[in-house]
Amino acid sequence: MNTLSDIPVFDDGKDPEALRTIGEVSKALGIRQHVLRYWEEQFPSLQPVKRSGGRRYYRRDDVALVVEINRLVHEEGYTLRGARKAIEDQDGQPAPSAIVTPDMQPQAAEAASDAIIGELIQIRAQLAAALAAA
Structure with missing residues (x-):
């Protein structure tokens, strides 16, 4: 899996550990918001914090997981099912x-x-x- 240092730098003046909205993550990674919401359904380990009104806030680990899912699906050619299995099977080692x-x-x-x-x-x-x- 990608390390936390592989996460894109958010150039917004916030602390690197700050929670990010789905819009911020979408813009930084170039992944549409509806895709992120769908991935939340498909990957049990992707569970951003949900606050009042259903707003999603991604932690740094959530962003790292999105980066890994994106890599597996769009760079490695995995299906969503295959990417989910690869992530579940990882023991700190890349699948x-x-x-x-x-x-x-x-x-x-x-x-x-x-x-x-x-x-x-x-x-x-x-x-x-x-x-x-x-």
Whole structure:
């Protein structure tokens, strides 16, 4: 996951630890507000503080998580489900990319392929169990 030092600098004179509105986060990161609200529904760990009137206030850790979600989805090519799983599976280490790209080293491509195959085997087993139960 990105470190807190990877968070964009808010050039508004506020303390770096200050709460940020959804508008401030949206503008700083270039992510539309409705996307941020949708990500809140899709990622249980993304829970900005909600005050009276339903206004959202993002803590520094929330902003770091938004940066990580954005990286996984828009730079790494993860689906939202895949990004959620990658974030849930992290133990302080970046999740291995499950995307094989032409410029990857052979060992990295093999590891990514193995991860994809493992996930497909799990999905097949789940589908078989669901069909057997039907």
